[in-house]
Amino acid sequence: SAVISQKPSRDICQRGTSLTIQCQVDSQVTMMFWYRQQPGQSLTLIATANQGSEATYESGFVIDKFPISRPNLTFSTLTVSNMSPEDSSIYLCSVKTGGGYEQYFGPGTRLTVT
Amino acid sequence: AQSVSQHNHHVILSEAASLELGCNYSYGGTVNLFWYVQYPGQHLQLLLKYFSGDPLVKGIKGFEAEFIKSKFSFNLRKPSVQWSDTAEYFCAVARGGYQKVTFGTGTKLQVIP
Numbered sequence: 001s002a003v004i005s006q007k008p009s010r011d012i013c014q015r016g017t018s019l020t021i022q023c024q025v026d027s028q029v030t031m032m033f034w035y036r037q038q039p040g041q042s043l044t045l046i047a048t049a050n051q052g053s054e055a056t057y058e059s060g061f062v063i064d065k066f067p068i069s070r071p072n073l074t075f076s077t078l079t080v081s082n083m084s085p086e087d088s089s090i091y092l093c094s095v096k097t098g099g100g101y102e103q104y105f106g107p108g109t110r111l112t113v114t
Numbered sequence: 115a116q117s118v119s120q121h122n123h124h125v126i127l128s129e130a131a132s133l134e135l136g137c138n139y140s141y142g143g144t145v146n147l148f149w150y151v152q153y154p155g156q157h158l159q160l161l162l163k164y165f166s167g168d169p170l171v172k173g174i175k176g177f178e179a180e181f182i183k184s185k186f187s188f189n190l191r192k193p194s195v196q197w198s199d200t201a202e203y204f205c206a207v208a209r210g211g212y213q214k215v216t217f218g219t220g221t222k223l224q225v226i227p
Binding site: 001031042044092094100 | 146148150156157158159160163165204208213214215216217218219220
């Protein structure tokens with residue numbers, strides 16, 4: 001498993017601004033993922049962040065809106081750009097360790113856009 | 115597209131009752147299956163997983179799940195629930211060879227003392 005931390009844990013932001021969320025892992029991992037969990041809904045994968053290459057985005061998510069950085073094997077950031085109230089959600093970072101398919105999740109960042 | 119269905123959105127049980135939460139998926143090939151749990155105020159934790167072999171898998175805290183390939187199901191069970199099992203439970207599926215995991219909509223379990 002892995003210990004994952006996220007910053008900030010929560011934030012309230014104004015429409016039109018941007019927020020960068022940080023994800024730190026206590027060990028080197030090859031794959032990191034960013035999810036969104038909107039109120040009352042399940043987790044939706046935003047993108048896969050791969051160290052040394054560009055992130056891979058899922059349908060419905062674009063780099064201009066959700067730019068991702070992955071400078072090393074223990075850290076990644078997700079930026080939510082030009083926010084609107086529809087971006088209010090919990091944003092989760094997860095990692096995959098070893099050869100299995102299971103993922104381990106961070107505590108999440110609760111974002112409210114007013 | 116692959117989908118994961120959890121039929122029960124909200125389940126209320128008394129302590130010591132038996133639990134079974136349903137999970138069905140749509141993909142017909144090789145799958146890797148998971149149940150995650152999110153306790154109030156805590157982050158998602160892996161409860162159990164199935165990759166291959168014995169279709170009955172045991173997880174933490176007395177939970178188990180059975181993979182029935184013919185039914186595309188991976189139901190979660192516990193013979194006797196406790197108040198501390200109050201949480202939201204998510205079923206998740208990854209197609210064999212792919213990293214992407216698809217989550218179900220979750221089931222909120224409330225255990226009444």
